[in-house]
Amino acid sequence: MAAKIPADEHKALDINASGNKISSSGGTTNATTEQSDGESDDEADKHANEVTATAGEGGAKKRKNKKKNKKKKRKGPTLQTDPPSVLISQLFPDNNYPRGEEVQYENENRYRITDEEKRHLDHINSDFLTDYRQAAETHRQVRQRAQKNIKPGQTLTEIATGIEDSVRRLVGHDGLSEGDGIIAGMGFPTGLNLDEIAAHYSPNAGCKSVLQQDNVMKVDIGVHVNGRIVDSAFTMAFNPTYDNLLAAVKDATNTGVREAGIDVRLGELGGLIQEAMESYECEINGTTDPIKPIAGLSGHTILPYSIHGSKRVPSVKTDDTTKMEEGDVFAIETFGSTGTGRVHNQGEVSHYALRRDAPKVNLHLSSAKSLLNTIKKNFSTIPFCQRYLDRLGQEKYLLGVRNPQSRVMYLKCLTTRQLNNLVKSGIVEDYPPLVDQKGSYTAQFEHTILLRPTVKEVISRGEDY
Numbered sequence: 001m002a003a004k005i006p007a008d009e010h011k012a013l014d015i016n017a018s019g020n021k022i023s024s025s026g027g028t029t030n031a032t033t034e035q036s037d038g039e040s041d042d043e044a045d046k047h048a049n050e051v052t053a054t055a056g057e058g059g060a061k062k063r064k065n066k067k068k069n070k071k072k073k074r075k076g077p078t079l080q081t082d083p084p085s086v087l088i089s090q091l092f093p094d095n096n097y098p099r100g101e102e103v104q105y106e107n108e109n110r111y112r113i114t115d116e117e118k119r120h121l122d123h124i125n126s127d128f129l130t131d132y133r134q135a136a137e138t139h140r141q142v143r144q145r146a147q148k149n150i151k152p153g154q155t156l157t158e159i160a161t162g163i164e165d166s167v168r169r170l171v172g173h174d175g176l177s178e179g180d181g182i183i184a185g186m187g188f189p190t191g192l193n194l195d196e197i198a199a200h201y202s203p204n205a206g207c208k209s210v211l212q213q214d215n216v217m218k219v220d221i222g223v224h225v226n227g228r229i230v231d232s233a234f235t236m237a238f239n240p241t242y243d244n245l246l247a248a249v250k251d252a253t254n255t256g257v258r259e260a261g262i263d264v265r266l267g268e269l270g271g272l273i274q275e276a277m278e279s280y281e282c283e284i285n286g287t288t289d290p291i292k293p294i295a296g297l298s299g300h301t302i303l304p305y306s307i308h309g310s311k312r313v314p315s316v317k318t319d320d321t322t323k324m325e326e327g328d329v330f331a332i333e334t335f336g337s338t339g340t341g342r343v344h345n346q347g348e349v350s351h352y353a354l355r356r357d358a359p360k361v362n363l364h365l366s367s368a369k370s371l372l373n374t375i376k377k378n379f380s381t382i383p384f385c386q387r388y389l390d391r392l393g394q395e396k397y398l399l400g401v402r403n404p405q406s407r408v409m410y411l412k413c414l415t416t417r418q419l420n421n422l423v424k425s426g427i428v429e430d431y432p433p434l435v436d437q438k439g440s441y442t443a444q445f446e447h448t449i450l451l452r453p454t455v456k457e458v459i460s461r462g463e464d465y
């Protein structure tokens with residue numbers, strides 16, 4: 001889920017100006033590390049190897065090599081069903097979830113791999129890692145099935161609910177009883193953004209949109225376990241015309257993921273992302289368009305139960321000298337566009353989140369109070385959408401109602417009004433859809449990375465992207 005940079009804050013610089021290379025002290029290479037953590041790693045390897053073929057790319061390759069000679073090694077199949085129904089915690093007993101792609105720090109930070117103190121810090125963080133890896137494996141399994149099954153002709157509503165039902169089933173929390181969604185489930189509303197819509201569109205009740213053969217669809221999925229949110233997105237197109245657009249953005253995001261590391265400066269990282277993105281162009285209906293990074297949308301740190309921390313990863317060079325630091329969790333995401341590369345708010349809002357710094361306001365309407373209470377109890381500060389509220393309500397009011405559909409629409413209007421109240425009071429933040437010029441096409445790829453004390457872990461990496 002993208003962070004929006006206010007227009008007056010993104011001062012893009014000329015990337016050809018001097019000093020656009022990240023100093024060697026912070027850069028990292030793409031080499032995966034040897035796993036060097038002792039017994040618990042071997043246990044994790046064993047389970048990952050026997051149970052599934054969907055582990056993170058780098059990690060999975062390492063494991064395959066290691067166990068090459070074992071008779072028992074079979075390629076897949078996973079024990080997961082289709083549609084998925086087996087809990088991730090059952091597929092990987094004893095919390096031995098697959099690791100993401102682990103990438104060694106380089107140069108001045110190379111010592112971290114074996115440093116006793118850093119290894120100790122890693123060990124005391126094992127709950128954090130376990131929750132993150134469970135969320136990431138859920139993400140991979142759900143999205144890989146989505147990539148296989150999403151087809152033109154399906155409604156955006158059925159695509160979104162299909163993804164969300166799968167996530168909730170695999171983490172074992174349907175989110176319907178009070179507070180259940182705070183334990184594990186959706187990390188934010190499923191973004192299904194078509195063509196010029198870059199971010200923050202999710203169908204509301206009554207949405208009639210149907211996926212078309214020529215659409216370019218960004219699928220942005222958030223999964224959380226105990227508030228540890230994995231934020232990762234990909235783009236689907238059924239027409240090969242857009243291949244270069246997708247390739248550009250995938251390259252830009254992978255550049256950001258590769259060059260990210262402790263001590264790396266955010267503005268310089270943006271320059272490298274920009275360079276990668278702008279080295280592509282895309283021919284659509286006979287005209288060749290340059291591919292522009294969308295400067296107003298950025299990657300971001302992720303905090304517990306909160307999708308947007310305070311640091312931003314721009315996709316263009318800026319003068320932001322803020323450094324990435326040990327312990328940071330970053331969503332590295334880039335957007336490319338055949339349009340202007342600028343986005344504006346447009347269309348019906350679906351995404352909301354309770355503000356962490358929400359002021360104490362005396363709400364006059366009891367309906368607004370009760371909605372705020374529902375939000376606090378079921379989502380805390382995790383972003384949600386109108387459909388997530390609808391499904392909480394439906395459980396109760398569908399029981400005795402003759403015409404459930406009209407009741408749903410009536411309650412939807414009521415909910416929208418109360419949400420607007422909460423937004424105006426500064427308690428809830430709304431995230432309107434962000435849209436480039438009509439007729440343009442935008443693409444997005446995104447990974448979540450953990451800057452662990454010893455190693456960088458690309459937690460959401462999979463064989464797909």
Ligand SMILES: [Co+2]
Pocket residue numbers: 001002003231299300331333446
């Ligand atoms: Co994001």
